[in-house]
Amino acid sequence: MRRDRLVGKSLLTLDQCLGLDNAAAMELYSQHLNKYMLQVFDILGLRDIDIASAQGAEITLTDGRKILDFSGGFGVLGLGHNHPRIIAAERRCHDEHVIDCIKIAPHKLQGALAYNISRMLPEPLDVSFLAVSGAEANEAAMKLAERVQTPKGKTKFLCMRGAFHGKTHGALSLTTATDVQTGFLLGVPKENMIYAEFGNIESVREAIQRETQAKGNRIIAGIVETIRGTSCETPPPGYLEEFVRICREADILTIFDEIKVGMGRTGQFCAFQHSEAVPDIVTMGKTLGGGKREMAAMVTSQALWDNAYGSKNDCNLHSSSFSGMGESCAVAIETLNILEGERLIERAGRIGEHLKAGLARLRIKYPHTIVELRGKGCFQAVRLNFGEELAAKLVDIRKNPVFVTYQTVLIGALTRELFERHSILAHFQPGAREVLHFMPPYIVDEAQVDRLVDALDDVLGRGIADATVRFVAKNIKRIFG
Template sequence: MRKNWIAVDEVSAKPYKESVALFREYINPGLVALLDMGEYTSIQPQSAQGATIIDSNGRELLDFVSSYGALNLGHNHPKVKAAILEVLGENRVDLSKELLSPYAACLAHNLSLLTPGTLDRFYFCNSGTEAVEAALKLAARYFKGKRPQFIYAENSLHGKTLGSLSVTGGQRLREFFPLLPGKTVPYGDAAALEILLKNNPSEGGDSVAAVILEPIQGEAGVIVPPAGYLRQVRELCTRYGVLLILDEIQTGMCRTGTFFACEYEEVVPDLLVIAKSLGGGLASIGATIATTKVFETAYDNPHDCLVQTSTFGGRTSSCAAAMAALEVYEQEDLSQRAKTLGERLLAGLEAIREKYPDWIRAVRGRGLMVGIEFNEQIVDQAKYLPAKIPGLKNVLKEHLPGMVAAALLKQFGILGTLMLNNRSVLRVYPPLIITETEIDYFLTSLDTLLSQGPKELVKNRVNHAIGSAGLKFITPWTSSFLKKK
């Protein structure tokens, strides 16, 4: 071995601070600095089961992030883990692109029993952004390349590869990248969408291949559309001959109280994309699901069968994990569980909002996909600015939910985080196997934290941030924030 080589069996015994230093040196120093300000880098994850992560000191942490919705079944679900180990233990062919996988075929069959309408053609890949890419390409081929544009919603997030980023709202993520042509509409505004679709061919209907939407916008802050919105969008797409793509990467797999969120309004899209919790939290797998008509129009002969493929997409171990996960969702009726527990969570949060109106603007969600929108003006009440750092107050306001999440972690052992496209919202995505007792603990903890007032929250976060990251990092960050404003 080369000098200083680290063997795989040495990693678990390595001091965690050394691993943090390696992450900072070789991967993403900005991310390490950001996590350090919330004291996340002081926690060494040791093991995890269900909704609980255990650190190296034996402290239990309650996971209310679920890796942004990838852990609907929690950590290391035994049935999913057993399915993977069985496949690998029996030395099944896990990866061969020339030999068809029976597990991929059977996974597609089982999914076809769960998808609404005639969504029964499947492409398996490794992630959500790949699934979106495949859906955009399929829509473009459906119209033989004659419709180059896509319509997407403001503040949406569909992925960070170039095609997916092209239909993602928010300039911060899109800046400096060459993107596909498209137009944005306000989310939840069917009238605005119709104006675009009925415009002249060079500006609207005849140049648009598809409309892509999230049934509930996740990273925008858990934005639930007005009742009937998805049905209106479906009708408009049908009327103007445009495909409808629904992104269920976060909302799918029972998260919102139905297996797919589009079932809430009985809407059937032309294309549906899923990922995250499809693999049960243990396998990286995504899927693009199309109607037979759309799929066969785009890829209707052997000449085109290799246009859209993925080396690791549909591998045996990932498909076995997904099959096991689907069995758990069905057998344990996790859609109903998410609906029931979500009602309990939302009712509790609404009571807290009424108790602390200066702290919380709104509580939104469906099922166990919930967002708490904080009022950044509460920072003004803290009256705690220990150093003359340009833009510090504005940064604190933008990251108020992040400070709340850090305090929940430090004081109560609850893992939380904010949203990518809406920094005023705290993400509340517990695993669907969460218990009533654990939900009540989260509610009590949040209540206790807010009762302490904003001064201690701001003081603790600022002092730790300056002490850990130092002015060398804080000052240019806040200064750049001022310039962007």
């Protein structure tokens, strides 16, 4: 008999799931989720991290060990773990039986959230589409731009080489930070993509010029990360303003992707607000959900919205089943009020300056290892010069594809040392394996920042060779097995 037709399928109860020991939980993860991702966690020493709870910037393990989380859910945890006001907002929704889902009538919290978002942005960014992920928000931005521009015969998108905008079919077409396109039919074919170099405005001009003919160009929109999420690179002063100006002169819509760096992380609500530039469309997410809810948004002007969807027949051409769920909207509303009322955006800027000062001291102390400081506010990174010949003496990656590059061995060793020796979580991205990222919540204090800097000092002081030897030893079966 087929398994799905058996009576009494022995489903796990919630009590049983919360009570699983780590070994049993990881066995279920391996069998029914993604055993290969579990292998990656194992390499980094994180497979058996047995979490009891999390609060603020700290994760508490079942053995009582406290972990300082500078990975920040890759941008999700601007408010930290389990912010008390977010929990209170959820509890109020439960106590008052606030409706979550209604599709045949408007939900008052959706309009209220969209209003609050507009208050944080410059005019004319007044109209939102609510989504559940950054990739979905970017898809919404692309589709709106297409609706406006394809009647003019425009068929192409301008994006930056090495960008990351998501992994869904449309957003995937824009993502070249790492090789995530191979093996997929892209939502926007490659022949409809035009590339320029990030931070190089002349490259943008040249890309537009190449596509310009007597009747104009065929570019729908240009999309850019205001700070690169993978490499943590910041564009030069004036770049965003000039990007908007030359695109508008060429009748090209502008989309700023603020998914990872927006929501106050850089000391302004959106990173582009450090400049005078105002895009036609902006996307945001991650911290918008307060660290508890899946929430993102695409925001544009009323004029562009009307152009794309401005009739009763067209108003629902783009929608999503879980767009604007009641409790998610409530949490996002409270998140914006926390950012504003507790002045966490300004705090993110101040904490960022303290972090940058500490990292700058380490750069002076280790000039041959730390070659560049990157980022702004509570999204910063160090670009490292490991000297790959060191790893080559210790492991032959040609026989061990799990490591991909020598940089993977070295950055993996460094992050594992921070975790195992100092109980600190930091991270790196596959598209920039020489860059170590720090994304603390905005509520982190100076002493916790100092703890990170001291830990990095200790690991670098011991030497990359020491960290690499320990890393290789702990992965010996993968290297020689």
